[in-house]
Amino acid sequence: MTTANPNIRALAAQVLFQVVDKGQSLTQALPPQQSRLQDGRDKALLQQLCYGVLRQLPTLEFFLNQLLEKKLTGKLRTVHFLLMVGVYQLIASRIPAHAAVAETVAAAVKLKQPRLKGLVNAILRNFQRQQQALETALASNETADAIKHDHPGWLLNRLKRAYPDQWQQIARANNQAAPMWLRPNQAKVAPQAYQQLLLDAEIPCQPAQPHGAICLDSAVDVQKLPGFSDGLVSVQDGAPQFAASLMAGQAGEQILDACAAPGGKTAHIAEMVPDLKQLVAVDIEESRLKRVHENLARLSLNATVICGDAANPDAWWSGDQFDRILLDAPCSATGVIRRHPDIKWLRRNDDIAKLATLQAEILSAMWKLLKPGGTLLYATCSILPEENSEQVKRFLHTQADAELLNINDRDNVDTPGWQILPGEQQMDGFYYALLRKQLN
Numbered sequence: 001m002t003t004a005n006p007n008i009r010a011l012a013a014q015v016l017f018q019v020v021d022k023g024q025s026l027t028q029a030l031p032p033q034q035s036r037l038q039d040g041r042d043k044a045l046l047q048q049l050c051y052g053v054l055r056q057l058p059t060l061e062f063f064l065n066q067l068l069e070k071k072l073t074g075k076l077r078t079v080h081f082l083l084m085v086g087v088y089q090l091i092a093s094r095i096p097a098h099a100a101v102a103e104t105v106a107a108a109v110k111l112k113q114p115r116l117k118g119l120v121n122a123i124l125r126n127f128q129r130q131q132q133a134l135e136t137a138l139a140s141n142e143t144a145d146a147i148k149h150d151h152p153g154w155l156l157n158r159l160k161r162a163y164p165d166q167w168q169q170i171a172r173a174n175n176q177a178a179p180m181w182l183r184p185n186q187a188k189v190a191p192q193a194y195q196q197l198l199l200d201a202e203i204p205c206q207p208a209q210p211h212g213a214i215c216l217d218s219a220v221d222v223q224k225l226p227g228f229s230d231g232l233v234s235v236q237d238g239a240p241q242f243a244a245s246l247m248a249g250q251a252g253e254q255i256l257d258a259c260a261a262p263g264g265k266t267a268h269i270a271e272m273v274p275d276l277k278q279l280v281a282v283d284i285e286e287s288r289l290k291r292v293h294e295n296l297a298r299l300s301l302n303a304t305v306i307c308g309d310a311a312n313p314d315a316w317w318s319g320d321q322f323d324r325i326l327l328d329a330p331c332s333a334t335g336v337i338r339r340h341p342d343i344k345w346l347r348r349n350d351d352i353a354k355l356a357t358l359q360a361e362i363l364s365a366m367w368k369l370l371k372p373g374g375t376l377l378y379a380t381c382s383i384l385p386e387e388n389s390e391q392v393k394r395f396l397h398t399q400a401d402a403e404l405l406n407i408n409d410r411d412n413v414d415t416p417g418w419q420i421l422p423g424e425q426q427m428d429g430f431y432y433a434l435l436r437k438q439l440n
């Protein structure tokens, strides 16, 4: 494809090919293609097309299966994804149908498949003619739930098992776009005062939540946020913003953030308690630590940043036990699918057991670093019990000096922790359990 005049639909087809067929994340595959576009609106459209198709992949696959006589394989796979982009525009975007079809047909040329222009045109026209019948077939009892709800079968089965009454609502929330949430920097501005700054800047928002988070009515470019470059505010969903208040750090304490990158919660802890004795931020991924440094610098905050493995602290730990530890563990990220729809297609069923093993290893390694009387906040952005309540329950059974602290009457020893589901009060899915190390 030439860089001179990129076709947005062709770029989207290439991103989707990289994600679905090559296993790249959207974070890896989208920015290089976005950088080929100059206009911010074009970049936003490319993002919308990629996110939209990934949200509805099984539905689009279902429609194409009915419309295509022969599967498009090998070198023609990008055209298969282009057709998905075409159908997606017809069912879910405000783009006028004639423009959507014309641009998608033109994209076949950019994908070096000029001979398939006719096929792309014919399939999209057929779809328009048959749309109603196809949608009826999709809704029929014959069609699998995984297709109707646009989830991989293994994940939907797990959701059905864990949430027999709520799985449909969860699936629906996973397939919706997430709102933009802000975290006012409480070291510099009170949430209510920041809310007023937003309204003065004509950025409509909802009232600040009791824990300080503010949900915008619609997303804006961060540079338009009052005081963003001066560190007055950060972008962070409402659910992870509970971490800092649940940590309840006090002046003079030593706190460890064990899986810290990109540093959202490290920064929040530092904003809320500026006079800590020490705040240590550890992450295993050197490349992700760059973001921790950038975030801290923008917000004028300090922390000791270490590249290390939380499952093997002997390699980096000074030997001083911490008053409080945040363990925001690596997880399936099944609570944040609405922000990262690629997760549905990149995760595998057997990842969950592997992640649960890693989480258990890190949890028991971190426990040794906690002072008697200290607290550890275990957190994930997962909604699967294997990584959350079952994980913590197992830990409480095996770790004699661990006790569960109740979070706002939300949990008990049988189902420990606070599980927030995606979409609940407009937040991401998130899990917290607060554990205390008993005094000897």
Ligand SMILES: C[S@@+](CC[C@H](N)C(=O)[O-])C[C@H]1O[C@@H](n2cnc3c(N)ncnc32)[C@H](O)[C@@H]1O
Binding pocket: 240, 258, 259, 260, 261, 262, 263, 264, 265, 266, 282, 283, 284, 285, 288, 308, 309, 310, 311, 328, 329, 330, 331, 362, 381
């Ligand atoms: C959920 S993210 C953390 C998000 C972060 N707490 C925030 O609020 O911005 C999980 C992090 O765990 C890190 N990680 C994974 N395995 C780790 C390990 N064994 N030791 C330390 N960090 C690890 C990943 O690199 C990733 O940055």
